[in-house]
Amino acid sequence: MIEKTASVHWEGPGKKGQGQISTETGALVRYPYGFASRFEDDRRATNPEELLAAAHAACFSMAFSFACDKAGFATSWLDTQARVRLVEVAAPLHFASS
Numbered sequence: 001m002i003e004k005t006a007s008v009h010w011e012g013p014g015k016k017g018q019g020q021i022s023t024e025t026g027a028l029v030r031y032p033y034g035f036a037s038r039f040e041d042d043r044r045a046t047n048p049e050e051l052l053a054a055a056h057a058a059c060f061s062m063a064f065s066f067a068c069d070k071a072g073f074a075t076s077w078l079d080t081q082a083r084v085r086l087v088e089v090a091a092p093l094h095f096a097s098s
Contacts, residue, residue, distance in 0.1 A: 057082035
């Protein structure tokens with residue numbers, strides 16, 4: 001079994017607070033996120049939905065490549081795009097699709 005970890009440090013209240021995301025591998029080290037990067041269009045930081053979309057795209061690409069290899073098809077490259085949508089239907093927020 002393979003287990004990977006990430007951690008978040010959050011300071012401050014909800015809309016005014018700021019967080020930092022770090023991963024075990026060091027791919028993200030104190031990478032910023034907050035209300036503006038999640039619910040507004042602040043592109044100076046990331047957000048959980050963007051990270052989920054990246055994880056889905058990466059996982060799918062690798063799994064599809066393995067499936068192609070197993071079926072006897074050689075892949076030289078793959079481009080995958082994933083979209084995660086967070087909608088407010090009623091409190092609390094929930095994921096509508098991923």
